[in-house]
Amino acid sequence: MALRRKLGGNAVYSKRLNGVHAPHRKNTAGDKPQRIPTPAVVTIPMSMHIGAPAKPVVAVGDEVKVGQLIAEAGGFVSSPIYSGVSGKVKKIDDMLMSGGAFVPTIVIETDGKQTMLDGITPPKVTNLQEFIEAVRNSGVVGLGGAGFPTAVKLSVKDLSAIEAVIINGAECEPYITSDTRTMIDDADLVWEGIELIKKHLQVHRVIIGIEDNKPQCIGNFRKMCIAGDGVEVKVLPALYPQGAEKVLIYNTLGRVVPEGKLPIDVGAIVINCTTLAAVAKYIKTGMPLVEKCVTVDGSAVKSPKNVIAPIGTPIKDVFEFCGGFKSEPQKVLYGGPMMGVAVPDLDVPILKSTNAVLAFNKKDAALPKETPCIKCGRCFAHCPINLSPADIETAFRLKKPEDLEELKVNLCMECGCCSYVCPANRPLVQVHKLSKVMLRDYQSAQKAADEMLKAKQAQKEEKK
Amino acid sequence: MSNMTVSVSPHIKDNASTTSIMRDVLIALAPALIASGLIFGVRALVVVAVCVSFAVGGEWVFEKIVKKPNTIRDLSAVVTGVLLAYNLPAGIPLWQAAFGSLVAIIVVKQLFGGIGANFANPAITARIVMLLAFSSTMTTWVTPNGLSVAMAAMSSATKVLQGATDAITGATPLIILKGESAAALPSIQNMLLGIRGGCLGETSAIALVIGGIYLLIRRVISWHTPVAFIGTVFLFTLLVGGNLEHSVYQVLSGGLLIGAIFMATDYSTTPNTDWGRIIFGVGCGLITVLIRVWGNYPEGVSFSILLMNILAPYISKLTRKKPFGGVSV
Numbered sequence: 062m063a064l065r066r067k068l069g070g071n072a073v074y075s076k077r078l079n080g081v082h083a084p085h086r087k088n089t090a091g092d093k094p095q096r097i098p099t100p101a102v103v104t105i106p107m108s109m110h111i112g113a114p115a116k117p118v119v120a121v122g123d124e125v126k127v128g129q130l131i132a133e134a135g136g137f138v139s140s141p142i143y144s145g146v147s148g149k150v151k152k153i154d155d156m157l158m159s160g161g162a163f164v165p166t167i168v169i170e171t172d173g174k175q176t177m178l179d180g181i182t183p184p185k186v187t188n189l190q191e192f193i194e195a196v197r198n199s200g201v202v203g204l205g206g207a208g209f210p211t212a213v214k215l216s217v218k219d220l221s222a223i224e225a226v227i228i229n230g231a232e233c234e235p236y237i238t239s240d241t242r243t244m245i246d247d248a249d250l251v252w253e254g255i256e257l258i259k260k261h262l263q264v265h266r267v268i269i270g271i272e273d274n275k276p277q278c279i280g281n282f283r284k285m286c287i288a289g290d291g292v293e294v295k296v297l298p299a300l301y302p303q304g305a306e307k308v309l310i311y312n313t314l315g316r317v318v319p320e321g322k323l324p325i326d327v328g329a330i331v332i333n334c335t336t337l338a339a340v341a342k343y344i345k346t347g348m349p350l351v352e353k354c355v356t357v358d359g360s361a362v363k364s365p366k367n368v369i370a371p372i373g374t375p376i377k378d379v380f381e382f383c384g385g386f387k388s389e390p391q392k393v394l395y396g397g398p399m400m401g402v403a404v405p406d407l408d409v410p411i412l413k414s415t416n417a418v419l420a421f422n423k424k425d426a427a428l429p430k431e432t433p434c435i436k437c438g439r440c441f442a443h444c445p446i447n448l449s450p451a452d453i454e455t456a457f458r459l460k461k462p463e464d465l466e467e468l469k470v471n472l473c474m475e476c477g478c479c480s481y482v483c484p485a486n487r488p489l490v491q492v493h494k495l496s497k498v499m500l501r502d503y504q505s506a507q508k509a510a511d512e513m514l515k516a517k518q519a520q521k522e523e524k525k
Numbered sequence: 526m527s528n529m530t531v532s533v534s535p536h537i538k539d540n541a542s543t544t545s546i547m548r549d550v551l552i553a554l555a556p557a558l559i560a561s562g563l564i565f566g567v568r569a570l571v572v573v574a575v576c577v578s579f580a581v582g583g584e585w586v587f588e589k590i591v592k593k594p595n596t597i598r599d600l601s602a603v604v605t606g607v608l609l610a611y612n613l614p615a616g617i618p619l620w621q622a623a624f625g626s627l628v629a630i631i632v633v634k635q636l637f638g639g640i641g642a643n644f645a646n647p648a649i650t651a652r653i654v655m656l657l658a659f660s661s662t663m664t665t666w667v668t669p670n671g672l673s674v675a676m677a678a679m680s681s682a683t684k685v686l687q688g689a690t691d692a693i694t695g696a697t698p699l700i701i702l703k704g705e706s707a708a709a710l711p712s713i714q715n716m717l718l719g720i721r722g723g724c725l726g727e728t729s730a731i732a733l734v735i736g737g738i739y740l741l742i743r744r745v746i747s748w749h750t751p752v753a754f755i756g757t758v759f760l761f762t763l764l765v766g767g768n769l770e771h772s773v774y775q776v777l778s779g780g781l782l783i784g785a786i787f788m789a790t791d792y793s794t795t796p797n798t799d800w801g802r803i804i805f806g807v808g809c810g811l812i813t814v815l816i817r818v819w820g821n822y823p824e825g826v827s828f829s830i831l832l833m834n835i836l837a838p839y840i841s842k843l844t845r846k847k848p849f850g851g852v853s854v
Contacts, residue, residue: 078849083537235537307850320852391530398536406527425537426530432543432599435641438797439541446849451797469848477535484541485641491533 078308078445080300081478083235083399085274086358090238093246094354094367097382099171103146103373105131106156108164109413110202111209112138117167123150126178128348131167134197140210140413141200144169145351145371147176159395159402159409169373181347189220192261192344199343200350200413205229205240205304205333206396208414211340214332215262217325224328225266226258227313228337230282231297231304233272234397237417239354242367243335244271244278250345252285254337255292257344262330267292268313269334274299301399302476306331308445320472335416353411357383359419361390370411376418377407391426394419399477429486440479440489446472450479450489457496462503470496543640547600549745553736554607554787560719560729564669565615569725573610575619579626580606587635601640605629608648611726611783612827613655615667621659625651641793645834649788649827656827666697666722697722698778699823702771716777727780737786746790749802750809754785757810765818781813784826794834801837801844808833 107114113136125131125144132142148171156166184195197212217223228251232240244251255267271279273296282294295313297303307318309331316327324331339350351372358365363384370379376393380386394401395415411418440450449468456464470493479489561569584602588595596602609629613622629651637643656663696706698721711721719729727733740746755776762775775781780788789795789809796805809829816825 081539311849317850319850320848322850392532392536393529394536398534400534401536402534403529403531403536405529405531421536428530428532429538432596433639433641435543435546435601436793436797437546438792441797441846442799447846448848449845452845469851472848472851475534481535481538482541483538484543484546486538486542488533490535494533 078311079443079447079478080302080308080445080476081443081481082299083233083301083481085299086235087238087241087274088236089356089358089365089367090241090275092238092242092365092367094239094242094369095382096369097374097379099146099173099175100371100374100378101171102151102375103144103169103171103371104156104166104375104408104410105142105144105169105373106158106164106166106410106412107132107135107142108158108162109142109208109372110140111207112136112140112213114164115139115142117153117165119150119153119167121150121152124148125150125169126176128178128181128351131169134210138210138213140202140212141198141349142167142372143200143349143351145373146171147174148172159404183345183347184343186257186261186344189261192257195344196340198349199340201336201339201343202350202413203333204336204339204353204414204416206400206414206416208412211332211336214330215258217262217330220263222325222328223262223264223330225268225314225330226255226262226264227309227329227331228255228267228269228334229304229306229309229331230269230271230275230278230334231309232275233299233301233303233305234399234401234417235301236358236419237356237397238367239356239416240333240335241275241278242354243338244275244281247338247342248278248281248285250338250341251282251334253345254332254341257341258332258337259291265291268295269293270295270297270303270309270313272297272299272303301478302445302474305445305474305476307474320469350413353413353415355379355411355415356417357419358417359390359394359421360425361386361388361420361422363387372413373410375408375410376404379411379418380407380420386420388422390420391423392421394421399481400475431487432485434485434487437484439482439484440487443478443482445476445478446474448473448479450493451487453496454487454489454492457492457499460499462499465496465500466504470500473497543599543601546745547604549740549743550604550787551600551607553739553745554604554611554726556732556735557611557726557729557783558607560732561611561615561725564719564728565667565725568667569615571619572613572615572617572622572725573607575622576610576613576626577603577606579623580609580630583627583630584635587631588639591635593639596640599640602630602634605634605647607726608783608787609651611787612648612652612724612780614663614665614723615725616665617659617662621655621662624658625655628654643793644838645831646788646791646794649784649830649834652827653831667725668722669720669728697823698774699817702774702778703817703823705823710774713773713777716774721778723778724780724783727783730777730782733782733786737782740786740790746786747799747802749799750789750795750806751785753803753806754789754809754813755781755806757807758813761810761814762818765814775814775817779817779824780826784813784830785809788826789830789833794837796837796841796844798841798844798846801840804840804844805833805837808836 115132116135117132119131126147129144131144134141148169151168151170155163158164201211203209286292310329366383473493581602629647633647633650634643696708700706717730763772812829813825
């Protein structure tokens with residue numbers, strides 16, 4: 062019998078969240094990342110994070126060095142950008158991003174010397190304010206894929222609200238092993254990050270959540286934990302989407318983040334392990350986030366590897382370093398196969414939040430044929446947050462936003478479990494994305510109508 | 526411009542498809558097919574063949590006429606044909622079996638929109654139509670005799686068989702249970718093997734349960750409906766009859782097992798939540814017993830499933846799971 066608990070107000074849940082047993086395919090887990098040769102050109106978009114785009118502070122023709130600031134944060138929710146190469150700014154141009162927006166982009170022609178910027182020294186961090194400032198200056202954003210500026214996440218008004226910080230080492234997407242490598246190669250940096258967080262955010266409980274398919278990472282951190290230091294390793298079953306923020310909070314702390322609330326509202330902050338390592342690296346060495354460890358894999362790649370590449374490296378250079386393709390790549394992704402974004406060509410750059418680039422051959426890229434829904438209920442049974450994907454699809458096709466509101470499509474995190482299990486190959490995730498837009502439009506129209514009504518009533522009252 | 530494919534995530538999928546699910550159902554139905562051949566002879570297999578051909582052919586022709594994409598490859602019409610045949614007496618005139626198959630596929634399935642869109646189970650509804658249209662042939666039960674040749678070689682089994690052929694004279698156990706026939710009930714052993722009067726695919730409890738276990742292992746069906754359905758019939762008849770043996774006979778008789786395992790678990794006509802499936806099964810069980818004990822018909826499985834089919838969308842909606850973290854408006 063499912064253990065039921067009352068949390069987050071009126072919500073009652075069965076204990077175990079659903080998910081799918083996606084294939085692991087962590088082929089590169091044992092592969093120490095190799096640095097690729099400096100690319101000839103890097104293309105750095107100003108929007109590699111959620112929030113306002115960064116503002117370029119260099120001009121065409123300027124010489125830049127490794128670690129040099131090339132764009133400053135464009136607002137509170139934003140992040141500065143540093144160059145990972147030395148060379149000359151070739152142009153500053155707009156580029157079409159996968160989100161559909163044109164974004165200013167700095168193109169740097171490298172000189173191959175990788176000259177370091179003079180005066181890179183560790184920042185002075187003695188108190189919370191300096192710590193947050195350092196995190197902001199590090200250029201670090203959520204490296205698990207979300208790209209939310211880490212400094213904003215850590216800017217908590219009331220420190221006593223933080224009951225636990227969860228280090229996300231779940232890495233539940235198939236193929237990707239860059240977090241795994243961080244936890245193996247840079248475990249010390251992650252640990253330093255944990256110490257920094259404990260010290261400056263006055264956190265007494267840190268939970269490192271790792272899926273059980275990464276025994277080496279679990280072992281590493283278990284060895285580091287000393288009884289009474291408040292840090293614990295939580296071994297999680299390898300069930301996708303274990304690393305999704307709300308899922309991770311539930312599976313480590315047993316708390317439900319209610320609709321419209323943030324993790325901090327239930328006393329939690331979730332930080333990806335690689336993000337934390339990057340913060341720690343900046344505070345230790347003064348070198349901001351300028352390069353990324355990226356897993357290169359997929360059926361079209363000749364020799365899958367983990368590589369370290371400067372941010373802005375065209376992905377074709379990365380694939381080239383991995384021996385090129387053994388067959389024509391028909392689909393290429395940023396990120397994992399469950400939530401990754403398909404890219405239109407191989408010129409797109411490695412971004413801050415890119416943790417993998419995968420290339421698939423024709424066979425794997427073939428789009429499955431859509432057949433009628435047979436109402437098998439698999440999407441209902443596998444949705445980690447108990448949505449009703451098939452019903453949402455019906456409501457969307459019938460253009461019933463009021464039903465979408467009731468079905469809570471706004472909660473969908475687009476993890477892809479429903480589409481993954483659908484025997485009829487329905488485009489459920491796609492429909493959910495479109496449904497969210499339909500619902501938002503409906504709700505704003507509703508709100509406008511309400512306000513209009515109120516204004517009219519107020520007018521009437523006045524006339525009386 | 527590169528010609529790479531750009532599509533919305535996810536970019537991988539598990540192996541299940543509508544066709545693979547239907548194939549699993551057919552595999553699960555295979556033991557009962559073998560049993561029906563052994564029990565009722567070649568004639569049973571002929572009925573199955575006729576039903577399957579007319580179901581598949583009917584779907585193909587209909588979709589051709591209305592210019593819909595062809596769906597016979599998904600094997601769902603084959604499943605409907607087999608299930609309808611299993612619910613017919615082995616001696617049914619073949620033209621009636623063909624007629625029933627066309628009703629199932631064209632009227633019940635295709636006119637409501639084809640696979641996934643029908644609200645009533647095609648095989649069950651067609652069987653009920655046939656029961657009303659061809660009352661006499663639909664209730665003329667063939668004495669199991671197909672086994673005599675096959676089992677003559679096995680001396681121990683032959684005894685079982687001879688006992689069976691002597692005991693059954695065309696009446697089904699349910700008719701006997703209801704006191705409308707003076708014939709003696711078949712032994713429990715024969716009930717399990719299926720050596721009794723009845724529709725051609727419903728008699729062998731062992732074969733049906735093997736199929737059900739296969740479907741459970743393959744996760745094609747969940748345990749909820751079959752357990753709720755069979756459990757309700759067992760407990761309710763126990764409550765009414767107060768006799769354990771009587772209840773066991775009730776469970777093994779008629780179309781309960783095939784109905785609970787294969788028909789009440791049909792996707793598009795039953796609820797798609799776990800609790801919904803339990804409610805559906807309990808509802809089917811209650812209606813079945815009500816008809817069996819107090820109704821005019823000796824058997825109520827088909828009617829119960831059809832009635833519950835109508836409620837299924839409402840049950841689904843009422844038992845919808847609460848979204849994780851959702852705040853009620």
